[in-house]
Amino acid sequence: MQELSKSEIKRNALIKATISLVINNGFHAAPMSKIAKMASVSPGTIYLYFENKQDLINKVYLEIKTAFATHAFANYDATLNVQEGFRNIWFQIADYKLMQIEEAMFLSHCDNTPMIDEDSKKEGIKHLQPLLDLWKRGQEEGVIKNCCPYILYAYTVYPLAFLMNAKQKKDITINEEYIQNAFLLAWDSIKQ
Amino acid sequence: MQELSKSEIKRNALIKATISLVINNGFHAAPMSKIAKMASVSPGTIYLYFENKQDLINKVYLEIKTAFATHAFANYDATLNVQEGFRNIWFQIADYKLMQIEEAMFLSHCDNTPMIDEDSKKEGIKHLQPLLDLWKRGQEEGVIKNCCPYILYAYTVYPLAFLMNAKQKKDITINEEYIQNAFLLAWDSIKQ
Amino acid sequence: MQELSKSEIKRNALIKATISLVINNGFHAAPMSKIAKMASVSPGTIYLYFENKQDLINKVYLEIKTAFATHAFANYDATLNVQEGFRNIWFQIADYKLMQIEEAMFLSHCDNTPMIDEDSKKEGIKHLQPLLDLWKRGQEEGVIKNCCPYILYAYTVYPLAFLMNAKQKKDITINEEYIQNAFLLAWDSIKQ
Amino acid sequence: MQELSKSEIKRNALIKATISLVINNGFHAAPMSKIAKMASVSPGTIYLYFENKQDLINKVYLEIKTAFATHAFANYDATLNVQEGFRNIWFQIADYKLMQIEEAMFLSHCDNTPMIDEDSKKEGIKHLQPLLDLWKRGQEEGVIKNCCPYILYAYTVYPLAFLMNAKQKKDITINEEYIQNAFLLAWDSIKQ
DNA sequence: TATGAATGAGCGTTCATTCAT
DNA sequence: AATGAATGAACGCTCATTCAT
Known part of the structure; x- marks a missing residue:
C-alpha cells in the first residue's frame, strides 16, 4: 500500500x-x-x-458516496444474469451499510436533510449507473417489474438505511440469516 | 368545525x-x-x-406523528382480512406521505437525525401498534413472511419516504397508477 | 388594629x-x-x-428604613443620659437587625450596592437624626470621642450588619450574652 | 518589573x-x-x-482577595507584640481599603450580595489566617477581649468598608488624622 | 504550511413593560 | 382595579471564519 x-x-x-x-x-x-x-x-x-464548512461537508459526502459505490460494484461482473448480478450488488451494499456503519449513517443523514448542496447530491447519484443499467436489462428480459428506478431503489436499497438505523439503536441484531431474509424481500419486491 | x-x-x-x-x-x-x-x-x-426550542421540536414531532397515525388508521377495520387490511393502511399512509408532504418530510427529518429526544421518538412509535398487530395476525395465518416487524416496516412504509423526497425534488411525478405500482412492490415484498 | x-x-x-x-x-x-x-x-x-422596578425597590427601601428607624427609637427617651440613651437605641437596632432578619438583610444589600437611587438613600438616612443628636450631646459632655458621625456609625451600628450576615450563613449563633458582648465593643469603641 | x-x-x-x-x-x-x-x-x-460570567466574577473576586491579603500582611512580623502587630495589619488594611478603592468596593459588593459562589467566598476567607492567629495570641495574653473572631472582625476591619463607601460618595474626606482616629476606635473596641 | 487568538454576527432565552380586555 | 398575553430589546454565549505570526 x-x-x-x-x-x-x-x-x-x-x-x-x-x-x-x-x-x-x-x-x-x-x-x-x-x-x-x-x-x-x-x-x-x-x-x-x-473552503468552508459547507464545502467540507460536501466533500465528505462525495468521497463517502464514491467509496460506497466502489464497494457496491467491487465484485460485480456485467456478464452475470440479472438475478445473480442484483444479488451480487445488493449484498455488497448491505455489507457496506451494515459494516461501515459510520459512513453509511453519514450518507443517510445527508440524504434525509438539506445538509448537502443539491448539486453534490446529484453528483453522488451518478455512481450508481451500473445498478440502473442492470435493472434496465432486467426489465427488457422481463424478470424485473416495469417500474421507474426510483421505485426499485426505494424497495431494495433504501430499506437498508432503516435497518442500519435500527441496528445502530440496538433495536435489532443482524446476522447472516437476517440479511438473507432482507434480500429475499428486496428481490420479491422487484421481480416480475 | x-x-x-x-x-x-x-x-x-x-x-x-x-x-x-x-x-x-x-x-x-x-x-x-x-x-x-x-x-x-x-x-x-x-x-x-x-418551554424552549427542543420542546417546540418535540411537540411538533409528537403532534404530527399522532395526526399521521390517526390518518393511517382512519379507515381501518380490524375485521378485514390481512391483505385488505394492509392495503387499507398502506394506502392511507401513502396518501399522507405524498399529500401532507410538509408534515411527512418533517417526520422523515426527525427520524433520520438526532433532532428529537429518544424519549419522544419512543412515544411516537406507539401509535403504529394496529399495523404491528395486523402483521402478527398475517404471520399466524401464513400470508406474511416470518420477519421481524422492522424488516416489514423497512420494505413497506419506509420506501414511501424515499418516493416522497423524490417527489419533493420533482425527480418523479406521482399519480394513481404510480401508487398502485408502489403498493404492489410493498405487498410482493412481505407476502408469503 | x-x-x-x-x-x-x-x-x-x-x-x-x-x-x-x-x-x-x-x-x-x-x-x-x-x-x-x-x-x-x-x-x-x-x-x-x-411606577417601575426601580421605583418598587426604592419604595421598599424607604419603607423598611422607616420601620427600622421607628423600631430603633421606639423606647428612646431623650432625657436619658448619653450612655443609657445609646444603650437603649443600640439594643433596639440590634434587635431589629438580628430578629427582622429579612428586612435587615435587604437594607444591607441596598446600602452596599447601587440598587437604590442616591436620592432615596439620602432620604433614608434622615431617620437617624435622634442618634446623631445623642452623639453630639455625648461629645459636648465629653463622654463620646470627638469623631464625625460616620466613624461613630461605622463602629457601632455597621458591625451589626456583619454579624447579621454571619448569623444568616449559620457561621455564628447569637444569644443574649453574645449581644451584650457586642454592645460592650460598640461602647468601648466610641466612649471617651 | x-x-x-x-x-x-x-x-x-x-x-x-x-x-x-x-x-x-x-x-x-x-x-x-x-x-x-x-x-x-x-x-x-x-x-x-x-469560562462564563460567573467564573469571571469569581476569579476577579479571588484575585482581589489575594492581593488584599498580600497587602494586609506585607509588613507584618509575627514577632511584634500584639498591639503593634494589630496596628501594623490594620493600617495596611485601611491603606488598601481607602487607597485601592475600586478593588475594595468590589470586595464589599461581593461580600454583601449573592454574586459569588459560596465556595469562592470560603476560599477567599482563608487568606486572613495570620490576623486570626494574632487575635488568638492576644486573647491568651489577656490584651484582647475574649470574643469570637467574627465580632473582632466586625468591629475592626468591617467598619472600614463603611468609611470607604462614605469616602466614595464624597460624604467624608479622609486624611492621616482621620485614619489614626479610626484606628483608635478599632483598638479601644477590642482591647481588654 | 500551520497555528490559535481574536472576531462579531447571530443564536436561544429572559424579562421589564404595555395594553386590550 | 386587575389581568396576563404579548412585546422586543438586551442578555449570556457560541462558533464559522480570519489573519498576524
Missing part, C-alpha cells in the same frame, strides 16, 4: 472527525473547533483543506 | 412555521427568530407556548 | 415578595414576574402600585 | 473593566458586552479567558 503524505493524513483525519461528530449529534453539534480538535489540528488548518 | 381561539391560531402558526423552516433548511437553520417572524409573532411569544 | 384595604394587602404582599426574592438571590434574580407570582398578583398589577 | 504578555494585558483589562462596571452599577448592570467594550475587546474574547 502507498504511503500517505502528511497532508493526506490530516485531510483524512478531518473527514473521519466530521463523520463521527455529525452522526452522533447532528450537523448543528459538529462545530469546526471540535472537528479540528478531534483531528488534532488547529481550526485554521481546516481552511487550508476546505 | 369549531372556531379556533387566538391562542390556538398562534400555536398552529408556530408549528407550521417550524415545519416549513426545518424541512427547507434543517434544524440548525431554523432559528427561533425566523420561526417567530414567519408566524408573525415576537420571539418572546414562542416561550409562552413552548 | 386597623383593617387593611384590599389594596394595602396587595401592596404589602408585593413588598414582602420583593424583599424575599432580593435577599435570597440578589437584584438580578428578582424578576417582576416572580415578584408578582409570589404576591399572587398579575405582573401588570405591580404597575398600578409602583 | 517584568513585561506583561499581550494575553496578560487583555486579561487585566477585562478584570479592571469588570470591577469598574460592577461597583458603579451592580452585577446586573455589568453585561458582558459592556465589559468587553470597556476592555477594548470583542465579547467572544472574554470566553477565551474565563
Whole structure:
C-alpha cells in the first residue's frame, strides 16, 4: 500500500472527525473547533483543506458516496444474469451499510436533510449507473417489474438505511440469516 | 368545525412555521427568530407556548406523528382480512406521505437525525401498534413472511419516504397508477 | 388594629415578595414576574402600585428604613443620659437587625450596592437624626470621642450588619450574652 | 518589573473593566458586552479567558482577595507584640481599603450580595489566617477581649468598608488624622 | 504550511413593560 | 382595579471564519 503524505493524513483525519461528530449529534453539534480538535489540528488548518464548512461537508459526502459505490460494484461482473448480478450488488451494499456503519449513517443523514448542496447530491447519484443499467436489462428480459428506478431503489436499497438505523439503536441484531431474509424481500419486491 | 381561539391560531402558526423552516433548511437553520417572524409573532411569544426550542421540536414531532397515525388508521377495520387490511393502511399512509408532504418530510427529518429526544421518538412509535398487530395476525395465518416487524416496516412504509423526497425534488411525478405500482412492490415484498 | 384595604394587602404582599426574592438571590434574580407570582398578583398589577422596578425597590427601601428607624427609637427617651440613651437605641437596632432578619438583610444589600437611587438613600438616612443628636450631646459632655458621625456609625451600628450576615450563613449563633458582648465593643469603641 | 504578555494585558483589562462596571452599577448592570467594550475587546474574547460570567466574577473576586491579603500582611512580623502587630495589619488594611478603592468596593459588593459562589467566598476567607492567629495570641495574653473572631472582625476591619463607601460618595474626606482616629476606635473596641 | 487568538454576527432565552380586555 | 398575553430589546454565549505570526 502507498504511503500517505502528511497532508493526506490530516485531510483524512478531518473527514473521519466530521463523520463521527455529525452522526452522533447532528450537523448543528459538529462545530469546526471540535472537528479540528478531534483531528488534532488547529481550526485554521481546516481552511487550508476546505473552503468552508459547507464545502467540507460536501466533500465528505462525495468521497463517502464514491467509496460506497466502489464497494457496491467491487465484485460485480456485467456478464452475470440479472438475478445473480442484483444479488451480487445488493449484498455488497448491505455489507457496506451494515459494516461501515459510520459512513453509511453519514450518507443517510445527508440524504434525509438539506445538509448537502443539491448539486453534490446529484453528483453522488451518478455512481450508481451500473445498478440502473442492470435493472434496465432486467426489465427488457422481463424478470424485473416495469417500474421507474426510483421505485426499485426505494424497495431494495433504501430499506437498508432503516435497518442500519435500527441496528445502530440496538433495536435489532443482524446476522447472516437476517440479511438473507432482507434480500429475499428486496428481490420479491422487484421481480416480475 | 369549531372556531379556533387566538391562542390556538398562534400555536398552529408556530408549528407550521417550524415545519416549513426545518424541512427547507434543517434544524440548525431554523432559528427561533425566523420561526417567530414567519408566524408573525415576537420571539418572546414562542416561550409562552413552548418551554424552549427542543420542546417546540418535540411537540411538533409528537403532534404530527399522532395526526399521521390517526390518518393511517382512519379507515381501518380490524375485521378485514390481512391483505385488505394492509392495503387499507398502506394506502392511507401513502396518501399522507405524498399529500401532507410538509408534515411527512418533517417526520422523515426527525427520524433520520438526532433532532428529537429518544424519549419522544419512543412515544411516537406507539401509535403504529394496529399495523404491528395486523402483521402478527398475517404471520399466524401464513400470508406474511416470518420477519421481524422492522424488516416489514423497512420494505413497506419506509420506501414511501424515499418516493416522497423524490417527489419533493420533482425527480418523479406521482399519480394513481404510480401508487398502485408502489403498493404492489410493498405487498410482493412481505407476502408469503 | 386597623383593617387593611384590599389594596394595602396587595401592596404589602408585593413588598414582602420583593424583599424575599432580593435577599435570597440578589437584584438580578428578582424578576417582576416572580415578584408578582409570589404576591399572587398579575405582573401588570405591580404597575398600578409602583411606577417601575426601580421605583418598587426604592419604595421598599424607604419603607423598611422607616420601620427600622421607628423600631430603633421606639423606647428612646431623650432625657436619658448619653450612655443609657445609646444603650437603649443600640439594643433596639440590634434587635431589629438580628430578629427582622429579612428586612435587615435587604437594607444591607441596598446600602452596599447601587440598587437604590442616591436620592432615596439620602432620604433614608434622615431617620437617624435622634442618634446623631445623642452623639453630639455625648461629645459636648465629653463622654463620646470627638469623631464625625460616620466613624461613630461605622463602629457601632455597621458591625451589626456583619454579624447579621454571619448569623444568616449559620457561621455564628447569637444569644443574649453574645449581644451584650457586642454592645460592650460598640461602647468601648466610641466612649471617651 | 517584568513585561506583561499581550494575553496578560487583555486579561487585566477585562478584570479592571469588570470591577469598574460592577461597583458603579451592580452585577446586573455589568453585561458582558459592556465589559468587553470597556476592555477594548470583542465579547467572544472574554470566553477565551474565563469560562462564563460567573467564573469571571469569581476569579476577579479571588484575585482581589489575594492581593488584599498580600497587602494586609506585607509588613507584618509575627514577632511584634500584639498591639503593634494589630496596628501594623490594620493600617495596611485601611491603606488598601481607602487607597485601592475600586478593588475594595468590589470586595464589599461581593461580600454583601449573592454574586459569588459560596465556595469562592470560603476560599477567599482563608487568606486572613495570620490576623486570626494574632487575635488568638492576644486573647491568651489577656490584651484582647475574649470574643469570637467574627465580632473582632466586625468591629475592626468591617467598619472600614463603611468609611470607604462614605469616602466614595464624597460624604467624608479622609486624611492621616482621620485614619489614626479610626484606628483608635478599632483598638479601644477590642482591647481588654 | 500551520497555528490559535481574536472576531462579531447571530443564536436561544429572559424579562421589564404595555395594553386590550 | 386587575389581568396576563404579548412585546422586543438586551442578555449570556457560541462558533464559522480570519489573519498576524
